[in-house]
Amino acid sequence: MATTVITGRDLSLTIDSKNYGDQCTSATLKVDLERNAYETIDGKVFFALDTTATLSITMLADWGANSPSSICEAMWTAASTAPNTALTYTFTAASGAVFTGSVYPSFPDASGTGKDAQTVTFTLQGTAKPTLTIS
Amino acid sequence: MTASTILSAVRQPLATALSGVTANVFAYVPENVPVPAVVLVPSSPYLEFDTIGNSTFRCKVNFTISCCVTYSSNPASLDNIEQLIESVVLAIPSGYEIGDVQRPSVTTVGASTLLVADIGVSTHYTRTL
Numbered sequence: 001m002a003t004t005v006i007t008g009r010d011l012s013l014t015i016d017s018k019n020y021g022d023q024c025t026s027a028t029l030k031v032d033l034e035r036n037a038y039e040t041i042d043g044k045v046f047f048a049l050d051t052t053a054t055l056s057i058t059m060l061a062d063w064g065a066n067s068p069s070s071i072c073e074a075m076w077t078a079a080s081t082a083p084n085t086a087l088t089y090t091f092t093a094a095s096g097a098v099f100t101g102s103v104y105p106s107f108p109d110a111s112g113t114g115k116d117a118q119t120v121t122f123t124l125q126g127t128a129k130p131t132l133t134i135s
Numbered sequence: 136m137t138a139s140t141i142l143s144a145v146r147q148p149l150a151t152a153l154s155g156v157t158a159n160v161f162a163y164v165p166e167n168v169p170v171p172a173v174v175l176v177p178s179s180p181y182l183e184f185d186t187i188g189n190s191t192f193r194c195k196v197n198f199t200i201s202c203c204v205t206y207s208s209n210p211a212s213l214d215n216i217e218q219l220i221e222s223v224v225l226a227i228p229s230g231y232e233i234g235d236v237q238r239p240s241v242t243t244v245g246a247s248t249l250l251v252a253d254i255g256v257s258t259h260y261t262r263t264l
Contacts, residue, residue, distance in 0.1 A: 115233060
């Protein structure tokens, strides 16, 4: 059986209908499962309580871009004007494996070094565990 | 609408911006180098693929800008190449990352002896339709 390899080129990310592919250099969808541990007379047992989803993005900054319009500015506007309104996202890990869900907006940072392209890193809080659709 | 190319979106704007420098500007390596000269050549690695996705062609493009002046007396030549480097760096448009300037070296091209320093320049390109 051939070894399956998927790469960052197989990824695609859309948040609030905006394609992040042109700017995004790294994207991580992380779901943490919170478990409680109990010591019983039969030994340690675990019980799952909750899940927390976060979407971490590192992207080339595009402040001031017009065509296509800046996604840094769109995220900033969403965090400023409607911080409690979740934005839907679609995160494709590879063809046929798509995670969907919603995240709350966050303020992108603005920073840079003298010689490198400006990058922006931010983490978006998910509203719930994402849905994985396999097709 | 014609699709964009690295030439139209990256190389030509850079060459056009450098055309304001008081030197002969080449977007390729010429057979003879009429000094002072600024030569734009691909660097290595030339193209890097650092964004996610494969819906279109996107890459980081790395160039070397070689600044060339006549090498006669060392103090004068060094001053000339420093001034040429300053004018080239000032002419590079926004959107291009400027890397390090390598130590000037003496190079013989044909019958000419040149003092040459390389400037690393990078930018990102996305193919558009």
